[in-house]
Amino acid sequence: MSKKKSKAPSGTIALNKKARHDYFLEDKTEAGLALTGWEVKSLRAGKCQLLDSYIDFHKGEAYLTGALITPLAQASTHLVTEPRRARKLLLHKRELERIEQ
Template identity: 65%
Template sequence: MPSTSFFAKQESFYLTPIGFASNSLYNRHMSKNKSKTTSGTIALNKKSRHDYTLTDKFEAGLVLQGWEVKSLRQGKIQIVDTYVLLQNGEAYLIGGNITPLPSASTHFVTDPIRTRKLLLHRKELSKLEEAVQQKGYTCVCTALYWKKHMIKAEIALAKGKQDHDKRETEKNRDWDRQKMRIVRQHNS
């Protein structure tokens, strides 16, 4: 009668993929092939934080074509002057420039700055529409990022800053930096 360890070894052998003798070799091989992305962020709109006071943030999906996803994997996007248009109960991203890759297929007609549909829940859309129509807010895209295998857009309700507000924000940021330097010097 065979021992249980014999069956355990055989079971382990059968669970490994073809071509590998043991799970440890398989795990070593698979760890080498994993992509090493440090962050899921594709693009940031730093200008929006400077020009606007951002209040509520929302996460929206994007309707993209295949060539656009390939370009986004390479980081070929610019979202500096993007905004969100709310029309007929739907949201659209306007002004995002996705540069097509040079090796892209020639049978596609690529429009780098086409209008892209945003996917939001009905409650989020109604909240955005209400704020834009009644309270004088605008809606801007602040970031694009990966969430698992999907591309998401962070959009925010924004109110425009005047020049004196921008200067005040700069002063506060500089003062915070100076405080941190003083604290570091005092502690060391």
Template identity: 65%
Template sequence: MSNKNQNQSKGGTIALNKRAKFDFFIEERIEAGIALTGWEVKSLRAGKGQLTDSYVIFKDGEAWLLGSQIQPLATASTHFVTDPTRTRKLLLKQRELYRLREAVEQKGYTVVATALYWKNHLVKCEIALAKGKKLHDKRDTEKERDWNREKQRVMSHPAP
């Protein structure tokens, strides 16, 4: 086993949804388990997961992750049906499900997946309760990020 795989299996990040911070105000983060098949776990160990444009829906009292992609390995068996974008079940407690569903239905929040990571030998999905940003909010965030970057540059290299 290579050193890279050892680090991943002990708690490394598999995939991040960087777009979520740009498009949403993140209010609260929750850790959820995710129901995967064997080939999906192998693909995630190889770093083949992607969370861009993924979100959570509630159906029949359960939470489901939509829009995530896990590309099958070339060595995957041919007798498995490997759908890279299938809907995956999120494993949450009833209390968490109720609270999230209530926030989505009554308060206008949305639930987005922000990260996939290893916790011991299990794959966990970090989901966040978020509100959408307007265009002017995105511009303000960008200006603030640029200003902070410029401040760091000036502070680290003082003028002669």
């Protein structure tokens, strides 16, 4: 019997395909997100929606606003969760200045 080849994970958790279809994207920037424990578990389970999300600049920092991360029932039983809260984007200062212009 032959072994089945599994796909290697690409590292991408969520994509906004509608934005690529509706808009012309000039360049691409990769950023990290400041998350809590339950959000990490939900993202790994694929419970993320990027529709109607955007980046907001406030006091020299960038925030992802409007993204929905649905809490898992077993991971967030004792916490009060806010699924659509603004999450800080982790970027270097040079990258923030380049994007903000």
